[in-house]
Amino acid sequence: MTDLGLPEGIQACLFDLDGVVTQTAVVHAAAWKEMFDAFLRERDGPGFRPFDAVGEYAEHVDGRPRADGVRTFLAARGITLPDGGPDDPPAADTVHGLGNRKNALLLERIRTGGVQAYDGTLRYIDAVRAAGMRTAVVSASANCRDVLRAVHAEDLFDVRIDGVVAAERGLPGKPRPDTFLAAARDLGVAAEQAAVFEDALAGMDAGRSGGFGYVVGLDRTGQAEALYAHGADIVVRDLAELGDTA
Numbered sequence: 001m002t003d004l005g006l007p008e009g010i011q012a013c014l015f016d017l018d019g020v021v022t023q024t025a026v027v028h029a030a031a032w033k034e035m036f037d038a039f040l041r042e043r044d045g046p047g048f049r050p051f052d053a054v055g056e057y058a059e060h061v062d063g064r065p066r067a068d069g070v071r072t073f074l075a076a077r078g079i080t081l082p083d084g085g086p087d088d089p090p091a092a093d094t095v096h097g098l099g100n101r102k103n104a105l106l107l108e109r110i111r112t113g114g115v116q117a118y119d120g121t122l123r124y125i126d127a128v129r130a131a132g133m134r135t136a137v138v139s140a141s142a143n144c145r146d147v148l149r150a151v152h153a154e155d156l157f158d159v160r161i162d163g164v165v166a167a168e169r170g171l172p173g174k175p176r177p178d179t180f181l182a183a184a185r186d187l188g189v190a191a192e193q194a195a196v197f198e199d200a201l202a203g204m205d206a207g208r209s210g211g212f213g214y215v216v217g218l219d220r221t222g223q224a225e226a227l228y229a230h231g232a233d234i235v236v237r238d239l240a241e242l243g244d245t246a
Contacts (some may be wrong), residue, residue, distance in 0.1 A: 004127060005234075005242030010213050012187045012194040013128050014180050015121070015157075016063070017139035019199035020218050020239075022147055023116045025062070029053040031106040032061055036073065039098060043079075058223060063200025065140045065163060065173035066099040107143070110150075117151040120240030125156050127243070134158045136183035138196075140166070140173050159186040174202040177210025184212075197239070204230035216242070 019025030036051035061069035084094025090101035136159035144162035148154040171178040196207035199218035207215035208231025217232030224235045
């Protein structure tokens with residue numbers, strides 16, 4: 001292993017955004033819960049079963065493109081809605097409408113509460129780049145660039161594959177590996193020469209199925225066992241635990 005805690009031969013590092021670079025995964029979970037609970041309360045009445053912002057978020061929503069998260073959760077609850085379109089208003093009871101409703105809640109939470117980065121991750125990325133390795137951010141979020149700019153981290157990445165780029169290129173999101181594979185191609189490396197850094201189970205699945213050289217799981221919520229089960233080679237609580245970057 002190298003001083004960065006990675007196998008020899010790794011030439012590039014591909015980082016998820018929410019929960020890996022920035023402390024926004026909990027903000028996403030809270031916005032999803034607020035949106036789904038309001039929808040379920042209106043649909044099922046006072047006796048509705050609330051959205052579980054830990055278990056259901058991890059299993060059905062976390063790491064997936066917004067509309068896919070809506071579809072997956074609704075399917076798990078046996079609920080069917082029309083897809084609608086990406087421009088549906090937040091008030092529309094469609095898959096895209098619910099997704100846009102969640103996004104409006106998220107942006108309001110970010111506006112009022114701000115965004116913070118994980119210092120251990122920023123130090124690790126600095127060390128990676130100092131070692132001559134290339135970096136990419138790979139996120140399902142359409143707000144990725146704005147969030148990176150808010151924490152002054154946009155310049156830390158040579159390539160950005162986010163929800164906007166994925167839509168432009170027609171790339172399916174996690175748990176499919178296509179966005180990570182696109183990032184590796186853009187960096188000019190093979191999958192086996194790249195390491196994936198993820199906190200979401202869907203991201204673990206993408207890293208493993210894509211044949212990447214190393215898959216690092218970030219355990220921010222006490223789900224280390226699940227991260228290993230979904231394909232992590234190693235699980236850490238913070239990237240400062242890897243190599244000599246603490």
